Amino acid sequence: MSEYQSQILIVDDNPTNIDLLRRFLDDDKYKIAAVTRGEVALKLVEKSPPDLILLDVMMPGMDGYEVCRQLKENMQFEHIPVIFVTAKTAAEDIKFGFQLGAADYIGKPAQREEVLSRVDNQLKLFHQQMMERELRQKSLKMAELGEMVAGIVHEVNNPLGNLKTAISFSQHNVDEIQQQWQAQTLTQNEFAQFIDQQKEALESCQVSIDLASSLIQSFKQVAVGQCSNQKSKISLYHFLEQVILSMRAKLKKYPHVIENKVPWEIELDSYDGALSQVVINLINNSLLHGFEGIDQGCIEISAETFDDHIKLIYRDDGVGISESLLVKIFADFYTTKQNQGGSGLGMGIIKSLVEVDLQGQLEFTSQQGRGVQATITLPLTLK
Template identity: 40%
Template sequence: MAASGWISRSSERQIHEGVLPERLLIVGCIIGLLLLALAAVASHLAIQRQIQQQQSGSVIVNLSGRQRMLSQKLAKSALRILSNSDEVILTGALQELHDSLRILRETHQALVQGDNNLGLPGKNSTEIQKLFAELSDTYQQITEAGERILIHGQPFIDRSSVTDDSLSAEGLTAELDAEDDIHRALQQPDVKTAVAVIIEREGRFLLGMDRIVSQYTAESQEKLEQTQEIETLLFYSMLLILLLEALFIFRPLIQRVHTAMSALRKNEQDLINTTEKLEFTIDELRDAQENLLDVEKKAVLASVVAGVTHDVNTPIGVGITAASTLQLHTREFSEKFHQGTIRRSDMESYQEVAVESIEMILQNLTRAAELIANFKQVAVDQSSEQRRHFNLKQYLDDIVLAMNAKLRTTQHQVKIHCPENLELDSYPGALYQILSNLIMNSLIHGFEHIESGTIQIDAKQRDGDIELIYQDDGCGISYDAQKVLFDAFYTTKKDQGGTGIGTHVIKNLVETSLGGEVQLSSEPGKGVRFSICFPVSLEA
């Protein structure tokens, strides 16, 4: 109890000393991994933001460059309108002016207010908003001037330059009239003023767009540098987290793993040593069990010898008595014969004594020879453990006969019910050992406080198996004892020299030698019943 208490306290101390640091290490490891995950997510978001900014900046720069190109196209178109009188050229210049003005307005609105389709967020900085505000008047003047030109030239924009009757005199005259009309319409003072405004304001517009592009580029570069600083900070943060984890988490974990591996190797070696000791102990127990089996077999043989000696002494004693009687009468008859006083009656009397004595001697010597032959067979079966053919009924009788030395001193009876022609191909020595152990258990345990008991052995064949039922009407076996009855060295008579291997040997012999199985059923006060089932002929 003291040792158990010390082990319990030691285990609790190890739990308190080991579990808490392990939990702290696990929590620290989880926190470190979470921080690494957050840093990785933040780095990913920063990279995505940088990519989006670069894409947006590229679009803005491209669109700003297109605005410069469109303003130049507006100026060129306006100059072509003033310097040409050909209807086709004027119509093309008006169409180009119309398309350029439309794209210029859409792009300007996208740059100022944003456009999701173009990837423009519309969140311009204060400086860019200020630049757009400064450029607003110039933009308005250019677009309004373009609108005034389009108002005068709108009727001629969608008009076809070539018709089917263009080669006829009437068609040629109509074409010349149309050229005069569009030329006159575009030579109005208002158109000339609008063209002058576009040409004059183009330089300011280009200069303003250059400033806006430069500001966009500077802001993109600044954002890029900020993003790179954030990425650098996140990178060094991740390195710092890894370093801290390596110092305060992974290093202690590695040390604990190393300690655990050392402990495991030590435990493994201890286990190997313990296993070797157990194997050695098992070998010793097996040797001891074999020695006990040999002792028990010798005890059984000794009991058989004692029984057979008593049984053989009786017919031999009767034979000796008959031979002595015959010897005495033979001497008397020989004396009378030599004296010449022999009579007929003496001849008849001697003849009767001789015949009776010879018959008695022959019968008893035959009985003694049978007893000795049975004993010899039982002894051979016990010592050699050889497989052979034998008659079950006769062998059961021989077993009971061999146990007469034990049964003769009691009032117990053994009844055998077995067919006369039941032949087996098995191990009779094992069967003898099984039944002799069962009979001895009944005599020692079952009939301990019973003067007159009955042992009944029933044998019958079912298909290719033998069902052997051994039962007595003794005191029975308790339910607790039934659970461990077949265990080795279990006995209730240890103080009286019991070895506790009898029933264990029974189960072992039934299963290994006879190739069968044994089942026990018993109730306290109602005797015991062993059901043994094994094949008639063992497989080769």
């Protein structure tokens, strides 16, 4: 038996057709589930998403066209390939099915070799697309972490330089006071001045150590979260402070302001790595696109809870996005900054992270000249 069995869902109101397809498919190669109603199929997909769906068109109640339409409208499941297995093979029927998002067609009565060939082809494409998606996300993570590493190194150098200066100054003072003490020329005022200088030097050292520690801790928290797939308890206000601090080096290059208005008591149980990617990408998009030509912009992040969900609201007061561009921003690789640091991955990955990884919803609105708003609705406790 192979190490991984591709999961196939058969949806057909006729049990005889289901039995036929089951016999065609190799039980050692595929893990097969079957239902006879479209409504039940959608519920099963939500519970356990398959790798492929073999879908009849003519069914009582919800037909195959409607099942396919609802699947393709849901970003969590739109990537699942759907093969219509149907007697409706007229040109207009096939065209309509493809317009709904079908990946392929198998005409009834189904033939074994055709079923195996088309199923195998779609599963290969599906797994290849999933690998490409994972690689894109990993590439983006590594790019973000690389940028953070460079920024943190630069930022930590400043407090370490201050620390070195303070220690050198303190050592010089100690040498001088020791010489005066040995020469018995040390006055009470000079000793009192020495004590004050040492206190100032120690305070400077402490400030530098605290800053360096905070910078390293912020990077550690964000980096570990992005490199793991573990859920964790998140204090949202402090989490955002850590993310913003981890971007300190980049943010210092701009005059823009980030206001964290999230209530300190809000907590959620979720994937902090995915959430940090969302926030970082939103901020990067504002810096790169939203504040172009603006002297000083403002980013505001707020949140509120309702029932068992949280609504995280991200706003900037930048140039906004025209209606014609707004409909394209979630497309893979779409960017208006192809040669200026825009990968075209940001907004598409934000949507994917929110709706797939974080099991939430993303609403993105904008008007040209009036900034953007991203409203992210997330469960307080991820299932």
